[in-house]
Amino acid sequence: MSRRAERNKPTVGAGEAKSRGYRGDYIRRRLLLKSFKGDEKGYKTLLKLPETVLSGMEVLWRQKILCDIELITADRKRICAHRLVLVTCSDYFYEEFIEAPSGALQIEVPDIRGATLEVMIDAMYTGKVKVESDNVDDLMLSASSMGMFMLLDACEDFLLEHLGKDNCLQLLGTAFKHGLSRLTEAALEIAAHNFNSISKKLLFRNLPIEHVAPLLKRNDLKVENELEAFYRARAWIDEDKPCRLQHAAEVLSNIRLPLLTPAEVIDNIESCAYLMEIVECQRLVKEALHYHLMPSRQCLLQTPRTVPRLHATECLVVTGGAPRLETDHVRDHVLSFDHVTGKWNQLTKIPAPRHHHAAIVLNGFMYIVGGDETNDVIAPTRTMFRFDPRNGSWIEVAHMLYSRQSFNVAVLNNTIYAIGGRVSHDECLSSVERYDPSSxxxxxxxxxxxxRRCAAVACLNGKLYAVGGSGSKALSSRVERYSPAENKWEILKPLSIPRFYAHLCPISGHLYLVGGATIDAAEKIVCTDTIERYSPMMNQWTFVCRMTQPRSEFGSAVIGDKIYVIGGYDWTVCKRLVDVECFDTGTGNWSHVSEMSENLVGSAACALVLYQPK
Incomplete structure (x- = not known):
């Protein structure tokens, strides 16, 4: 076989090429280039080669040199071109010339006018296209039919530049018609932000369900309350009730009825007779009313309809704490940290002050459990309060079976576990109890x-861990793991250094043990400055790094892969701490975050999603 023949030998069969198509073949070639592992030493990039090739092809085209195909448009206009350029830029021409070649020197291009095809061919050779309001519709239709997706992207860019409040609904239809995802999102966003005005227009009431449903579903829909959203949706149904009743349930499912009061649901939604004739609408109303009947179960009833249409941010939250003087009152504040301003803001107040308590988040609700309400004697409480950040409300839920302080809690299988703790100066608890919000x-x-008291607690992979702590007048290095299925604790590999008042943080399949205090050789209480990581698969503890500021009796929370430590006490130098630090488990680095306004101990922290107007 000659070299020329070997070079021209096809590398794939027609059937295989057809199964891939132009885009698949193009992606395959790009992946092969990216995965090339050969010795590139000595190779130099030919600068501006793509531009040179493109400009050269343009010159040849304009002078009609080496053109090997003539295109005949719907209005009988004839345009010469190079097959190589056409198949590179268009799926349609790839199929025409590569997958089903006919060898013809002329082909007809139906349904495309000459002026439009000229613009498209010009774009193939120049890499530029003039998009205007007069031709953008024709260009998009033609680009879609010809599989010229780069041109479709250029048209989408043009429409995005001219998108605004006055035309967002019209261009939403264009975006859906051509599958323009960026334009769809942008048009829906503008419509959502201006919903109060655009929803009063006839154009909104004439939208198809395919446009109305995703608009009503958005978290950034600007409405005073869900009643406003409901009445706009109802007006859309009423505009053509006989045809749109079939969509009523879909529309109502995008109204967040559980965020309304029971009275609002009954007076406005349940009173709408034609809606209540639809079974699915009845179910949605019942869902909203049941949400309010048993508040303790609300954490188990979370759906997209229970999420406020507000900006949601996971924030560092610190609760309560004990001041230095016994005569000072115990704090009842709940502070949230604003990462933008670097300041702490008062979010709310706990119904009763406390310190050395526990704070935990279950499905978006914050629970404050146990602790002491006074600073002069140890007299722990059994009470538990639940905070709803959606509306800023507190409720008191079931009390624990045992009073306890200096303990930790964890969430496992939608329940809250309280582990150990202290009852008095001399008495600690081995008791473990579980809160079920459903009952x-x-x-x-x-x-x-x-x-044990002051044990570090966390859940990982469906198991509950209790690490270290203090009990029977001795520090503990014990590590225990609880299986809820077996209702049994098993003892694992112990800590190398016993410690209490530490925190256990689950991140990326491991447990990070942070801070705490221990007893040194002189039998003095000192803070441990190490972070250790536990691997459940290996049953092994590994040293990670040292803390920049050792501490115990501090608050801790995890956001993403970062561990935050707040305040506390340094037994080594007998000093109360106000600084807040962050350890990034990804980089292994510590950073200073902020300072608290008071040097409290026994505060409890957590990461809570808070809602603010956008």
């Missing part, structure tokens, strides 16, 4: 293998 009750489960 608003606490239930005892298998106790620890000995009384």
């Amino acid at each position: 608003d009750t606490w239930q005892e489960v298998k106790e620890l293998n000995g009384p």
